[in-house]
Amino acid sequence: MLQALIDGILLGGVYGVIATGLSLVFGVLGVVNFAHAEFLMLGMYVAWFAWRWLGLDPLLGSVLSFVIVFAVGYVVQRTLIERVLKAPPAAQVFLTVGLLIAIENAALMVFGSEFRSVSVPYQVQGYRLGDIFIGAPYLYAFAAAVILAAALWLFLERSWTGRAIRAVAQDAMAATLVGVDTKRTYGLAFGLGVALTAFGGAVILPYITVSPTVGGQFVVLMFTVVVLGGLGSVAGALAGGIMVGVVQSMSTLIFPIQLQNLCLFVIFIAVLALRPQGLIKGA
Amino acid sequence: MRTLFTPSRAALLIFFVAAALLPFFVDPRGHLLRVAAMVLLFAAMAQSWNIVGGLANQISLGHAGFFGLGAYTSTLLFLKLGISPWIGMFAGAVVAGGAAVLLSIPTFRLKGHYFALATLAFAEVLRVIANSWADFTGGPVGLSIPFMGSQPAYFAFRAVSSYYWVILGLLAAVCLAFHLLASGALGYRLRAVRENENAAEVAGVNTFRVKLIASVISAALTAICGTVFAQFTFFFDPDSIFSLAGLSVRMAMIAIVGGLGTLGGPILGALFLIPLEETANAFLSSKAAGLSQFVFGVILIAAILIQPRGLMAWWPKPRRRRAEASRPAVAAPAAKGA
Amino acid sequence: MTAVLQAEGVSVTFGGLKAVDGVSFTLNAGEIVGLIGPNGAGKTTLFNALVGLQPLTSGAVRLGGETISGLKPHKVAAKGMTKTFQNAALFPDMSVLENVTTAALLRHDLKGARIKAERVLDTLGLGPIADADVQDLTFPQKALVEMARALATEPRVLLLDEVMAALTPSEMDEVMKVIRTLRDEGLALLVVEHHMRAIMALCDRLLAVNFGRLLAQGRPSEVAADPQVIEAYLGHGAAGQEGAHA
Numbered sequence: 091m092l093q094a095l096i097d098g099i100l101l102g103g104v105y106g107v108i109a110t111g112l113s114l115v116f117g118v119l120g121v122v123n124f125a126h127a128e129f130l131m132l133g134m135y136v137a138w139f140a141w142r143w144l145g146l147d148p149l150l151g152s153v154l155s156f157v158i159v160f161a162v163g164y165v166v167q168r169t170l171i172e173r174v175l176k177a178p179p180a181a182q183v184f185l186t187v188g189l190l191i192a193i194e195n196a197a198l199m200v201f202g203s204e205f206r207s208v209s210v211p212y213q214v215q216g217y218r219l220g221d222i223f224i225g226a227p228y229l230y231a232f233a234a235a236v237i238l239a240a241a242l243w244l245f246l247e248r249s250w251t252g253r254a255i256r257a258v259a260q261d262a263m264a265a266t267l268v269g270v271d272t273k274r275t276y277g278l279a280f281g282l283g284v285a286l287t288a289f290g291g292a293v294i295l296p297y298i299t300v301s302p303t304v305g306g307q308f309v310v311l312m313f314t315v316v317v318l319g320g321l322g323s324v325a326g327a328l329a330g331g332i333m334v335g336v337v338q339s340m341s342t343l344i345f346p347i348q349l350q351n352l353c354l355f356v357i358f359i360a361v362l363a364l365r366p367q368g369l370i371k372g373a
Numbered sequence: 374m375r376t377l378f379t380p381s382r383a384a385l386l387i388f389f390v391a392a393a394l395l396p397f398f399v400d401p402r403g404h405l406l407r408v409a410a411m412v413l414l415f416a417a418m419a420q421s422w423n424i425v426g427g428l429a430n431q432i433s434l435g436h437a438g439f440f441g442l443g444a445y446t447s448t449l450l451f452l453k454l455g456i457s458p459w460i461g462m463f464a465g466a467v468v469a470g471g472a473a474v475l476l477s478i479p480t481f482r483l484k485g486h487y488f489a490l491a492t493l494a495f496a497e498v499l500r501v502i503a504n505s506w507a508d509f510t511g512g513p514v515g516l517s518i519p520f521m522g523s524q525p526a527y528f529a530f531r532a533v534s535s536y537y538w539v540i541l542g543l544l545a546a547v548c549l550a551f552h553l554l555a556s557g558a559l560g561y562r563l564r565a566v567r568e569n570e571n572a573a574e575v576a577g578v579n580t581f582r583v584k585l586i587a588s589v590i591s592a593a594l595t596a597i598c599g600t601v602f603a604q605f606t607f608f609f610d611p612d613s614i615f616s617l618a619g620l621s622v623r624m625a626m627i628a629i630v631g632g633l634g635t636l637g638g639p640i641l642g643a644l645f646l647i648p649l650e651e652t653a654n655a656f657l658s659s660k661a662a663g664l665s666q667f668v669f670g671v672i673l674i675a676a677i678l679i680q681p682r683g684l685m686a687w688w689p690k691p692r693r694r695r696a697e698a699s700r701p702a703v704a705a706p707a708a709k710g711a
Numbered sequence: 712m713t714a715v716l717q718a719e720g721v722s723v724t725f726g727g728l729k730a731v732d733g734v735s736f737t738l739n740a741g742e743i744v745g746l747i748g749p750n751g752a753g754k755t756t757l758f759n760a761l762v763g764l765q766p767l768t769s770g771a772v773r774l775g776g777e778t779i780s781g782l783k784p785h786k787v788a789a790k791g792m793t794k795t796f797q798n799a800a801l802f803p804d805m806s807v808l809e810n811v812t813t814a815a816l817l818r819h820d821l822k823g824a825r826i827k828a829e830r831v832l833d834t835l836g837l838g839p840i841a842d843a844d845v846q847d848l849t850f851p852q853k854a855l856v857e858m859a860r861a862l863a864t865e866p867r868v869l870l871l872d873e874v875m876a877a878l879t880p881s882e883m884d885e886v887m888k889v890i891r892t893l894r895d896e897g898l899a900l901l902v903v904e905h906h907m908r909a910i911m912a913l914c915d916r917l918l919a920v921n922f923g924r925l926l927a928q929g930r931p932s933e934v935a936a937d938p939q940v941i942e943a944y945l946g947h948g949a950a951g952q953e954g955a956h957a
Contacts, residue, residue: 363479
């Protein structure tokens with residue numbers, strides 16, 4: 091029980107960072123990015139190649155994932171997403187769904203369909219505290235997620251760009267009036283959003299294999315986290331991530347492994363129905 | 374004076390006549406006829422989706438759920454109890470209609486993105502259940518319909534052309550349903566809900582009821598398409614029948630590329646997209662896995678960016694208004710006198 | 712005279728803010744009552760609360776003696792009360808006739824609804840533009856079409872939210888004539904309008920609100936002379952109590 095709780099928190103912290111990116115994009119641009127999980131997949135591939143070619147541990151490669159996917163995200167926003175920002179939701183939904191399909195299959199063409207995994211020395215190691223066993227890769231991924239979340243918070247609070255992003259999220263018109271370049275800020279926010287998720291993908295590489303369809307495993311999970319925390323709320327996404335991690339790991343105690351996701355879906359629909367603004371009132 | 378034959382109606386009539394005659398001019402067992410049947414089936418699916426997505430503007434990303442319910446219901450009834458798929462088809466429609474009611478209760482207040490998310494999750498739930506409840510659903514392996522030769526009473530034919538005509542009939546029925554809905558009282562109310570829900574309520578429209586009716590009809594028709602698909606392809610598995618990209622998105626995309634909320638849109642969209650995909654598959658799938666799907670994604674993006682109102686936006690409008698704005702069939706002067 | 716609409720202590724709270732605070736009044740058949748107050752006084756929120764678009768925090772609304780608070784707007788419309796929206800919330804992709812027909816469907820089948828809609832349009836002089844696209848209409852036309860749509864539900868009580876906002880004086884006279892005719896036919900009208908000339912000329916009684924509270928009610932001349940009302944309109948400076956409402 092306690093074991094499951096700790097496992098859940100360790101998983102959930104990473105989910106939090108992954109979903110934070112999605113929430114940030116919605117909070118700032120007002121667009122639900124259905125293709126978001128594909129950037130997680132891209133981040134995982136970047137980290138995998140960094141490990142394979144450069145010998146970088148995925149925990150370090152994650153920085154590379156962050157940077158590269160940020161650039162990709164910025165370009166995608168400025169060339170595609172920008173053009174539907176004022177369009178009705180249908181256009182936004184289907185543009186990002188089209189992006190999802192295109193990215194997933196581009197990955198299939200470029201990387202092939204095989205599952206790839208890394209091997210790192212700490213993969214099967216762990217720490218034992220009484221009856222509790224903490225897997226090293228889970229612990230390290232969690233630590234990396236916490237560090238990134240702290241960095242994100244500092245960035246949004248302290249840096250000029252971070253404050254510009256928050257200003258645009260609150261009132262784009264007013265932000266323009268005080269001299270914020272909203273278009274550039276939208277691009278940066280989108281880039282940052284997908285980069286956060288890519289980072290999350292990279293740090294879980296030691297315990298999750300990557301393939302072009304890995305995004306599909308995370309789509310609903312990500313949205314569940316975000317909806318729990320309140321769409322657009324960054325702090326809420328982190329809290330929601332931990333809740334989902336705990337629920338997922340607790341549910342393994344009761345349900346067979348295939349039905350774990352079912353639990354998530356049920357929570358997801360229930361939250362959407364009862365409190366679409368999210369369970370957690372966040373920042 | 375409004376004539377019975379507007380350009381739109383004439384085009385529709387020509388389409389159905391040409392489609393009905395097609396099997397006489399192509400190889401009745403050939404690949405071309407199979408593709409044509411798929412065009413018609415996807416047009417019917419897109420039209421079913423269009424009732425909710427186009428008329429009520431509720432963006433569903435979960436219609437594969439209803440489609441799969443139709444396929445599973447009829448096939449399981451047949452495999453386990455020997456019930457003819459013709460009957461199973463309507464059982465599937467009832468099951469899907471019931472599912473639509475259940476889904477509507479928690480989601481009716483949701484709009485736009487939130488509704489899309491909830492419906493996406495709905496289809497995923499069904500996919501997970503179908504995969505894990507192996508004793509009943511056959512699990513990830515899927516279900517096969519045994520080949521029985523020609524057994525019309527059991528929805529089994531030898532010739533592709535027989536399936537083709539059934540599918541054409543289905544498309545005609547779905548189009549008729551759409552037309553009656555769009556031009557009837559419910560059509561007025563649905564469009565009002567689509568355009569301003571609060572104003573519709575205040576003008577006396579029970580918005581929940583209107584959306585519920587539309588989604589039940591849409592779900593039931595989609596389920597019927599699912600049964601027909603299962604009979605036509607003899608095989609399906611949970612991942613393909615509840616597929617987000619393969620079915621839920623494709624249905625919507627055909628309607629959007631053709632023209633959201635219009636009668637002709639889904640037909641135009643299917644005529645354009647399915648052959649394009651087939652060609653892409655035939656030429657590109659040997660080049661690299663994923664290329665044809667990649668092209669599919671790119672087309673979707675391009676369609677949204679170039680003409681979000683779809684191919685029908687280029688169709689000559691009969692009046693100043695949209696083609697399918699459902700003009701009164703009753704002549705106005707008669708009403709004046711009353 | 713019988714009160715067709717009774718509001719009893721109607722309150723609406725958003726978060727901690729009392730947008731409407733214990734408002735009570737009655738409205739009689741064949742009467743035009745003006746609802747006045749500065750911007751943000753809670754007029755539109757009160758309208759929304761009356762027709763069921765906004766749930767009440769406390770209080771009750773009765774229509775013809777029957778409690779209707781808690782009902783959904785379409786139920787309220789069926790019981791006989793509806794409203795127009797501040798910025799003409801027409802259905803943009805529909806023609807004028809279709810807009811009005813949709814509302815007439817509340818009490819008629821499709822064929823009957825069309826006949827009803829045409830009749831309402833003719834009464835308001837909108838017959839010639841029945842087939843026009845609502846997007847092509849002028850402001851006064853839009854305001855009239857929205858009134859037509861509301862009337863097509865055959866209400867006993869009609870709430871008009873700034874229908875004359877963008878009209879020229881002569882257009883205003885036209886609309887006022889229509890409103891008076893409706894009153895003479897027995898309709899009860901509650902009217903929000905900023906234009907004082909129109910309000911004074913049109914209304915049989917006035918309700919003045921500010922900060923969600925009913926300040927005064929009575930004959931137009933009395934209410935207009937009420938010191939509290941004058942203060943609400945002219946600001947705190949007039950009564951020398953700056954910042955009192957902060």
